[in-house]
Amino acid sequence: MKKINLFYSILLCFLWISCNTPNPTTSSNTASSNTETNSEDLGQAGVQDDESQKDIVKVAVGSQDHTTLVAALKQAEYVNDIANAGPFTVFAPTNAAFDKLPSGTVDGLMKPDQKDALKTILEYHVAVGVYKQDYLQDGQSISMASGDNITVGLKDGKMMINGKANVVATIPASNGLIYVVDEVLLPPTK
């Protein structure tokens, strides 16, 4: 399964690259017996579409500051889920945010036997629904996909999550909203 995932991940990367180049058109002169393929069996993340606004996955993949997050999404098999119609609000920690974690934490989470833990952490960064800052109030809590809540702090138009993580950028995507944060959000211990 892991090998397949890795294979898909690599394939996915190639696909994103090929998204930016025009489709090679098959000869229009003959109705050949081969049916045209639509992006292998990659699910929604693999849909070739250069016209629509970019979805959250495409935005994240295009960001140099989010390679760790993208790798984690792939490891957790959440790439297709985040390309779903959603809509989502995703709190996207930067690479620097992951680097703030105790040494070895990320590598540990990326191990196959830690997939469930990784999933839970990633789920804690995703809410179903579009939580625009305009519609939020100081102290409001938002229920995340992991089942836990985050608390939103609003002071002087600046947003802070759980009293610690600063929202440093807001990026709209076709299927929701990305808040770039400078800390990884850690679910409350139970």
Add this chain to the structure above:
Amino acid sequence: MCKKLIFYSISIIAILSLFSACKPKGVQSAVSGDSAVKAYVPPGKYDEFYNIVSGGFSGQMSIYGLPSGRLFRVIPVFSVDPEKGYGYSEESKPMLNTSHGFVPWDDLHHIALSTTDGIHDGKWAFGNANNTPRIARIDLKTFRTAEILEIPNSGGNHSSPFITENTEYVVAGTRFSVPMGDKTDVAINTYKENFKGTVSFISVNKESGEMNLAFQILLPGVDFDLARAGKGKSHGWFFFSCYNSERANTLLEVNASQKDKDFIMAVNWKKAEEYIKAGKGMKKNVRYTHNKMDESKHSATSKIETEAIVLDPKEFPDIVYWIPCPKSPHGCDTDPSGEYIVGSGKLAAVIPVFSFTKMQEAISSKNYEGDYEGLPVLKYDAVLHGEVKKPGLGPLHTEFDANGYAYTSFFVSSEIVKWRISDLQVVDRVPTYYSVGHLCVPGGPTKKPWGKYVIAYNKITKDRYLPTGPELTQSAQLFSIEGDKMKLLLDFPTIGEPHYAEAIPAELLSKNSTKIYKLEENKHPYVTAGEKNSKVERKGNEVHVYMTSIRSHFTPDNIEGVKLGDVVYFHVTNLEQDWDVPHGFAVKGANNAELLIMPGETQTLAWKPERIGVFPMYCTDFCSALHQEMQGYVRVSPANSNVPLSFSTGNVAKPTAPVQ
């Protein structure tokens, strides 16, 4: 009649005994083991062809994939369609306007796909309204009806919408002849003196596709049935099958079947075009609508036109010639080379095949057998390439492959017969279930057939599909024509009643298919370009709601201050810029419609509340995980109420935690 029956019975027995070896007893033996595999398109793969199929009495056009036979979309053309909001939204209503007013349901018979140099170019599909005569142009980027042109001086636009080699013209021939001009209130039994037919030539703009009525040719009151343009060597000519040369106005079943031969009418349209350019046409006062969809405004307009240019071929004798053709010809098909014209007499025992070269010779040597209503009739034998003898019973239509073979459908004997054009020999026949009408070979009417399959469109499906009450589904059947023998691969149900269909290689359309309408290009007068621009305005008793939709809410979603007696216009702009994410809109009690709004599009619902209260509104198109949250309220107060007009989204009294 009795003699005819005996003759038919003997013919049937003769044919049955001749071909019993080729006729499988049941579908079990008709389908071989690997058929399912050949029609199967696995997940992740696309179909090889688009099959663009008329919807018959439904008035629509449908899009199937081949070889899978899966229905992808019904394109509303001449009928309202709640699934698309077509004919219900304020923007689309003008498309169905005619000189008779709003016509919500018509009958679409034939498809023509645009060609350049006689080869599919993938730009447009044309369809005809058979009842209230019109031609529609469908944009094959959006798969939407882009334009509808009404045809004046016409009753029953059956012989339509066939196209010339470079889509210079789309034709529209009258099935019903009618009295025209100033004298239209006449006794029906004065048919022979007062009723006329016309064939109209509608020009198509090369770039925009816009149609215009270029000219009409005034003709005797026969019934024009089907037609095909010449191509290659016969480019510049058009061929129309005609029945009722008896010019009967009652019980045509009997009275239009008197003569041994009716006609295929050959029209030299290049010549006619020259006369029109030289100003030889007569200007006639008429009244017809020209409806266009403006894609940037997402809105249709309907304009009344008042002039038609008519050419009387009696004054210009080198435009129209009659070719005698046995027994009420229906199909009239030209082969890929343009040399052969195949007439299919519904009641004929042979299929006559005419030669364009011989026709040209007969015309230059004036080899006429006489005239019909003042127009020359060519000698049958002089223009005949030959006859396919005893092909089957009730020949209707013929399509072609690229290898010199023709495929003719037979309604009465329920079969497709494959024959060779060169020597007119039948080489194969295959049963259909049952009563095949039209048939389609991909690219079959073009200079370059794509081949591979023939699809039969069948009228009767008794014992073939699970019964669904008194009416059963119509069906299509897919046959492979790659080998010497035709092979049944699949049958699938179709909408309405499929008359003609065309099939085109998928890549010619799929690569150009529109994904979204760009918001920055939205020129709708009531567009709301962003949530911050949403508002509600009162103009007298009209309330205009500038509303947006995006996953997963409307802005505004609370509206107050509407009064009884108001007409509320919900102008909903879908802010999504994401492929395949439409939103819907419905408000309780709306007695005309709902809306369906594509990404980047604006659509309008006119709502006239008939009682006071608070009315829910919601998104009808499952858009997202929070689709069920996409809802709101409109408050309607009494006419004399003081409730001020107000609107909001997301105003809450105090912070609320989501329910866990």
